[in-house]
Amino acid sequence: MNAIELIKKKRENQKLSVDEIRFLINNYAKGKIPDYQFSALLMAIFLNGMSVNETAALTEAMLNSGIIINLDSIAGAKVDKHSTGGVGDKTSLILAPIVAAAGVNVPMISGRGLGHTGGTLDKLDAIPGFRTDVNLTQYKNLIKKCGMVLASQTKNIVPADKLMYALRDVTATVESIPLITGSIMSKKLAEGIDGLVLDIKTGSGAFMKELKDAKALAKSLINTAKTFDKNVIGIITDMNQPLGNYIGNWLEVVESVEALQGKDIPDLMTVTNKLAGAMIYLGGKASSIDEGVEVSKEMIKNGKAYDKFLEVVKLQKGDISVLKDLSKYPKSKFSEKIVASRSGYLKEVDNYEVGMSALELGAGRLTKDDIIEPKAGIIFNPKIGDKIKKGEIIATLFTDNKKGIDSAKNRIEKALKYSSEVVAKPKLIKAILR
């Protein structure tokens, strides 16, 4: 077996065997297959695809490149959620305490934001003192103690993914369903979960712009999870506009706290309750997703989810005083309001542009080494279908970097399209797949 033969096989659109895929991933992770061969393989996979079995073998080989956390010593189900990423997507911060409060363990390992999408770790970092860099013992203890943990990925979890992602990033091989599947599922399987809810976003602010692509990715992820005997539900949700109204790391913590305190934010809570409901159902604490949604709402209403959030923040060394009095947080040096240029029904939002505006204000990263300003972001008021009056405040920008304002403003103004006729609100939950 050698790399050239196997590249040739994939190039000819033949199926690679489990052993062949193991050979490729193991040797690449060990530095025995050079980048220039692996990138040719990645492009062949990108263009010719992989079968369900090949994708499962890829995931397994990636998973086995590092440690796999065993949570068998912890009683009860362990269920996590993974989102493909969006703009204003703070559901993790709200649903993890909801689900833990409902009695289902949530071992959550999250990532950082890149490009127009945010990352849960960056949002948690906005809470003064909060530590996501827990070690394996702390990780297990946190789950035992409060039923949840909000952690960053350690170096010894799926090291092959870090190498592969860095190479994909510079060889135009990122947007490949089998490669995305291997990357997501290997990391989730390493967490020690029994069940997984997938939030596959679709629309202008999502990675998968088209519903059919989102469905294809969801199916690939679900098929792979099933191969590993995991309970899995895929929920395809709308990302044609920001989720909720706050975009930016601290701003999203604020909106999450308000939501946990019972504030009704319709789109955000519809999606959050559906995802939490599916997790509660997979964790055996409800007999259906709908019943799980009712449990989720109850956890907000009775205050248990909010209490759970304060508990985990405290256990992970975060400052809860600032959560209890949100006005104590430092303010951005500059703020700027954007008003509607005309009256009409909001018809379309180029949500990628909204995400990129937040990035330009300091809320995101263009490259991995960029530094995030936690206060920076956007309060974005309207929703598609809303009737807007000329001069009405559409958005407020917050930043310490004055230079970013003009560009962000310009992007947002261009991102909005109005109609004189009534516009229907987009459906938030597009499909549930299992």
Add this chain to the structure above:
Amino acid sequence: MNAIELIKKKRENQKLSVDEIRFLINNYAKGKIPDYQFSALLMAIFLNGMSVNETAALTEAMLNSGIIINLDSIAGAKVDKHSTGGVGDKTSLILAPIVAAAGVNVPMISGRGLGHTGGTLDKLDAIPGFRTDVNLTQYKNLIKKCGMVLASQTKNIVPADKLMYALRDVTATVESIPLITGSIMSKKLAEGIDGLVLDIKTGSGAFMKELKDAKALAKSLINTAKTFDKNVIGIITDMNQPLGNYIGNWLEVVESVEALQGKDIPDLMTVTNKLAGAMIYLGGKASSIDEGVEVSKEMIKNGKAYDKFLEVVKLQKGDISVLKDLSKYPKSKFSEKIVASRSGYLKEVDNYEVGMSALELGAGRLTKDDIIEPKAGIIFNPKIGDKIKKGEIIATLFTDNKKGIDSAKNRIEKALKYSSEVVAKPKLIKAILR
């Protein structure tokens, strides 16, 4: 413009512009685009192909990575031939002196053999003293003096091709029509030619096993040559069995000398005269290919081609005494006869296996660093369609390496298939394209 964007473009099967292709080749040749990006691009080109315009731009960018020889100071047409390679293909050694004797300049830069196919340079090296490593001044002087030169490629001709070929070789991106076209045509255009005859081999011993692939490659090469205003003819010839009867470097020199002295070797001379005829026609010394074929036959008959061969060998420091008395050449330590295992009509020869047998005897290289034994090789007697008697001598193996004999013998025995019924002889000239 950056490499990732351009890889993405080719990945999406979009056309790259002339400037984009120049950017990629120039920067790769300068070491500014790393191998791991370029190999992803190569795989995208392999799988998505390139248009005629893209292939021409690729060829031009490769050509401009090095020097382009200008032969304008030499009177008369300059015509070369390129073969895609085969087993026992010694046509260059015979046709170059034929065409030069007919008054058309032949500036011939050849390559070495790799794998089952031989290379003209290795055959010339079998002639004691022969120097193919001529410099530019010697190159021009030889053409001026005797109307031909048999040279190896200098380092400053198409350096991009050396880098690209080395990378293609280890990333399973060799067998791509646009990449092969760029590699062949950039080198041929750098020679300073006006016209080119292409010998595209097809069959079990050829690079292109299928006629349709050979035709596609021929069309790509012809279209590209035309873009550069070169006169070009593509001749598709049979490679389902060795051409002539001798395989191996010195053995092929022997057969070439015998052919130049007028020995009738039907298949070898049919192909050689057709290629030479096309070159003579492109060089303006005949009004059609057929008339060129008659001129070619005449140059053998009147002894001018043989004299021209002796002249060029002498000018390039080769020992002509051994050509005049072929028996003076050293003999192989071992020889072994293979006899027919049954009676019948020879139906099929796996010519790749015949080529590999010669390699195992010492006549070829598996990797670039292998050392060739010029005496080693095979005299291969039968032709497809011949009636063979059990026990008849099929082939004689020559080698200094006793170990290779068993394997070579085994390969050849397996490579032959017989039939009880009459078998038609394959057509030697399959198509002429222009």
